[in-house]
Amino acid sequence: MSITFGGHGIQPIDEVSGNAIYTSISLDLSPTNVPDNNANKTQLLCVAGTVSPQLDRRLIYFRFKDSSGNNALLKYVVKTKLATSVARSANSSTGRFNRYYQGNAGSTSSLAGERLSFIMFICEQSHDSQPYTNVHGHCWSATQYTSTSYNQIPARTAFITKTYGRSSTLQIYANSNGIRGNVRSWRWGGE
Amino acid sequence: MPIGSYEFTEHGVKPFEEENGATGAGATSVTVDINNIQQKGITLCDGFIRPAAGARLNMQLWDNTLVNQKNVMYRMGKNSTTSTYSTGSSSEVRITNENIDPDTDEGCFFQIWFKFGENQTSTPYEDVSFHWRCFYFLDGAASAGVHQSEGQGKVITAGDTSKAKFIANGSNVNEYRLRCYNFLSH
Numbered sequence: 001m002s003i004t005f006g007g008h009g010i011q012p013i014d015e016v017s018g019n020a021i022y023t024s025i026s027l028d029l030s031p032t033n034v035p036d037n038n039a040n041k042t043q044l045l046c047v048a049g050t051v052s053p054q055l056d057r058r059l060i061y062f063r064f065k066d067s068s069g070n071n072a073l074l075k076y077v078v079k080t081k082l083a084t085s086v087a088r089s090a091n092s093s094t095g096r097f098n099r100y101y102q103g104n105a106g107s108t109s110s111l112a113g114e115r116l117s118f119i120m121f122i123c124e125q126s127h128d129s130q131p132y133t134n135v136h137g138h139c140w141s142a143t144q145y146t147s148t149s150y151n152q153i154p155a156r157t158a159f160i161t162k163t164y165g166r167s168s169t170l171q172i173y174a175n176s177n178g179i180r181g182n183v184r185s186w187r188w189g190g191e
Numbered sequence: 192m193p194i195g196s197y198e199f200t201e202h203g204v205k206p207f208e209e210e211n212g213a214t215g216a217g218a219t220s221v222t223v224d225i226n227n228i229q230q231k232g233i234t235l236c237d238g239f240i241r242p243a244a245g246a247r248l249n250m251q252l253w254d255n256t257l258v259n260q261k262n263v264m265y266r267m268g269k270n271s272t273t274s275t276y277s278t279g280s281s282s283e284v285r286i287t288n289e290n291i292d293p294d295t296d297e298g299c300f301f302q303i304w305f306k307f308g309e310n311q312t313s314t315p316y317e318d319v320s321f322h323w324r325c326f327y328f329l330d331g332a333a334s335a336g337v338h339q340s341e342g343q344g345k346v347i348t349a350g351d352t353s354k355a356k357f358i359a360n361g362s363n364v365n366e367y368r369l370r371c372y373n374f375l376s377h
Binding site: 002003005010042043044075076077079084085086088089090121123125130131132133134136138156158159160162187188189190191 | 199200201202203204205206209211212213235237238239241270271272273295296300302324325326328336337338339341366367368370372374
């Protein structure tokens with residue numbers, strides 16, 4: 001799965017779009033051996049998109065899976081501009097885009113509808129001997145909080161996986177029920 | 192496909208700098224080249240550092256010869272507080288304002304973007320500036336020790352800025368894996 005450089009820049013390595021409801025949105029990040037499952041290889045990825053939960057008032061989660069479908073354990077922290085407290089975990093298979101609930105009013109009918117948009121940068125270089133590395137990354141997103149006057153709630157997430165081994169899939173889902181969205185992944189650097 | 196110092200492969204942009212180390216407690220610092228774009232454009236330094244003992248991560252900026260250190264001004268903030276660390280003139284940047292946990296699978300993971308300019312005292316001035324995101328583990332803490340810091344600043348010493356030296360303040364660098372990419376040139 002090498003990348004393609006098009007007339008407007010790097011083309012996505014995977015894309016999910018449309019109005020279908022998914023249990024989770026899955027994006028390819030890396031097949032087992034690309035760029036190379038060698039200890040000192042890495043890839044720099046970007047994932048960006050807009051999602052909305054099937055039902056109102058949901059938390060939007062993400063998780064990494066290896067090529068066998070196993071979830072990586074994550075450590076993450078999320079903060080917003082609205083509070084000094086944060087959401088975080090040092091041992092979870094689920095990372096969070098947002099600290100507050102995400103609404104879905106008008107999500108499929110209005111440009112002002114409640115959706116979550118994000119840009120996530122991922123360094124994928126997991127390696128289980130010294131120097132130890134994990135998948136690590138940062139994400140910018142904006143929540144639209146259900147039934148409040150907060151139109152956009154900027155949130156920043158930082159994370160690493162604490163499970164070594166390559167991560168080949170990123171899944172995005174809601175804490176219950178389904179999710180829809182338009183999401184793309186790009187590989188823009190690697191060795 | 193190399194084009195000068197820029198190399199584009201089937202996997203994307205190839206890092207122009209890579210430093211990996213698992214040297215134990217022996218390295219006092221790790222230095223990377225952050226500028227192969229002739230002082231104009233944008234580069235990214237992405238990676239992790241684990242100190243030998245609980246220590247804050249500091250970054251110094253130097254010229255290409257590692258003779259002339261640069262002064263900086265910057266402001267840094269972290270999660271779970273509205274307080275920040277700020278300075279109008281300093282020889283180094285606090286990437287974190289707290290000690291990082293040295294445990295095996297912990298440490299400090301970061302992205303630092305550098306924007307280069309001529310950095311000369313000519314009008315209009317064009318700064319070398321930087322901003323960063325950092326994820327780290329608080330020394331000695333358990334599950335509450337997952338932290339984030341971020342900040343931005345600029346170089347206030349004229350001339351070439353080409354090297355970033357990372358130091359575990361009061362300790363040594365135990366493990367590190369750093370890569371630098373050049374995306375936008377001139």
